[in-house]
Amino acid sequence: MAVYTEVSDEELAAFVRSYAIGRVLAVKGIAEGVENSNFLLHTDSGFFLLTLYEKRVAEADLPFFLGLMEHVAARGITCPLPVKTVSGATLGRLAGRPAAIVTFLDGVSVRRPAAGHCAEVGRALAALHRAGTDFPLRRPNALSITAWPPLLQAAQGRADEVARGLGERAALALADVQQHWPARLPQGVVHADLFPDNVFFIDDRLSGLIDFYFACNDALAYDIAICLNAWCFETDGSFNVTKGRALLAGYEAVRPLSTAEVDALPVLCRGAALRFMLTRLVDWLNVPSGALVKPKDPLEYDRKLAFHMGAACASDYGLMR
Numbered sequence: 231m232a233v234y235t236e237v238s239d240e241e242l243a244a245f246v247r248s249y250a251i252g253r254v255l256a257v258k259g260i261a262e263g264v265e266n267s268n269f270l271l272h273t274d275s276g277f278f279l280l281t282l283y284e285k286r287v288a289e290a291d292l293p294f295f296l297g298l299m300e301h302v303a304a305r306g307i308t309c310p311l312p313v314k315t316v317s318g319a320t321l322g323r324l325a326g327r328p329a330a331i332v333t334f335l336d337g338v339s340v341r342r343p344a345a346g347h348c349a350e351v352g353r354a355l356a357a358l359h360r361a362g363t364d365f366p367l368r369r370p371n372a373l374s375i376t377a378w379p380p381l382l383q384a385a386q387g388r389a390d391e392v393a394r395g396l397g398e399r400a401a402l403a404l405a406d407v408q409q410h411w412p413a414r415l416p417q418g419v420v421h422a423d424l425f426p427d428n429v430f431f432i433d434d435r436l437s438g439l440i441d442f443y444f445a446c447n448d449a450l451a452y453d454i455a456i457c458l459n460a461w462c463f464e465t466d467g468s469f470n471v472t473k474g475r476a477l478l479a480g481y482e483a484v485r486p487l488s489t490a491e492v493d494a495l496p497v498l499c500r501g502a503a504l505r506f507m508l509t510r511l512v513d514w515l516n517v518p519s520g521a522l523v524k525p526k527d528p529l530e531y532d533r534k535l536a537f538h539m540g541a542a543c544a545s546d547y548g549l550m551r
């Protein structure tokens with residue numbers, strides 16, 4: 231469970247009084263997630279999601295995240311909407327942390343995505359990219375390629391405690407992506423964390439997207455690479471090319487890829503795998519004492535990275551040209 235910050239009943243009641251959503255009837259820490267403290271809030275007006283923003287979320291970035299949700303929702307993307315206080319603010323402070331209340335989204339995330347789910351995610355990702363086109367705020371990717379060397383440095387000394395050779399594999403992958411990283415791909419607002427736990431379905435139809443707290447400006451195709459990694463591998467570590475094909479076809483039905491994006495797909499997948507391996511590794515080695523959190527497995531992404539290091543072209547991911 232990700233609850234890093236505890237909130238007293240008195241503090242919560244006072245915080246909720248600044249909104250026009252009635253009294254708190256119940257509150258419950260949420261069992262998923264690793265980044266922020268999340269609570270399901272039941273009030274006289276219904277259900278809401280209360281988030282206290284933790285270490286990786288810079289307070290200065292919150293207007294970008296909350297504004298983006300409002301912006302894309304107004305353009306047809308189903309996602310949580312920030313609830314405003316009676317004085318019109320979307321952001322407050324609770325238990326010493328920046329905090330916001332957003333609307334509750336119906337649906338459930340899928341644990342074992344099928345090709346049909348991957349196709350829906352591809353379409354939704356492209357629709358999100360289109361919806362973000364005219365978003366006026368900017369946020370550079372704080373976890374882009376320039377952030378990976380310090381992450382590796384922070385973990386390298388202890389990486390082999392997790393698996394033998396892990397530090398060396400990461401260093402080799404980093405050198406490789408640094409050498410081949412594409413410079414001028416189409417840019418825009420990317421979600422940057424569209425994992426299965428951040429996509430809801432109802433009756434196998436995609437019903438909404440959540441967790442915009444890594445969103446930023448970056449190469450749009452990098453977001454596709456993140457999704458190929460998160461959606462198209464099997465639990466035995468193999469890449470499912472049928473799922474890859476479905477995701478990419480879903481994406482291209484809404485936003486066709488340029489030749490440069492197609493060509494860059496393998497290195498983008500390597501970079502995306504390395505990024506999540508490194509953040510998971512750093513988190514794995516630094517679980518805050520007393521936090522109710524289950525860190526995610528860095529070795530899952532070590533295995534994905536190994537697949538990508540052997541993949542040469544976009545057809546290895548199911549993209550035919």
Ligand SMILES: Nc1ncnc2c1ncn2[C@@H]1O[C@H](COP(=O)(O)OP(=O)(O)O)[C@@H](O)[C@H]1O
Pocket residue numbers: 232260262263264265266267268279310332333334335336427428440441443
């Ligand atoms: N708006 C929402 N509506 C319904 N459930 C939500 C909403 N936001 C988050 N959740 C639930 O809370 C969990 C954790 O949220 P998430 O934003 O992924 O946390 P974190 O950013 O801390 O990792 C999600 O997996 C989902 O179950």
Ligand SMILES: N[C@@H](CCOP(=O)(O)O)C(=O)O
Pocket residue numbers: 262263264265423425427428441506510526
């Ligand atoms: N998706 C990331 C970690 C961020 O977790 P989320 O719950 O905010 O999606 C990972 O799997 O490493």
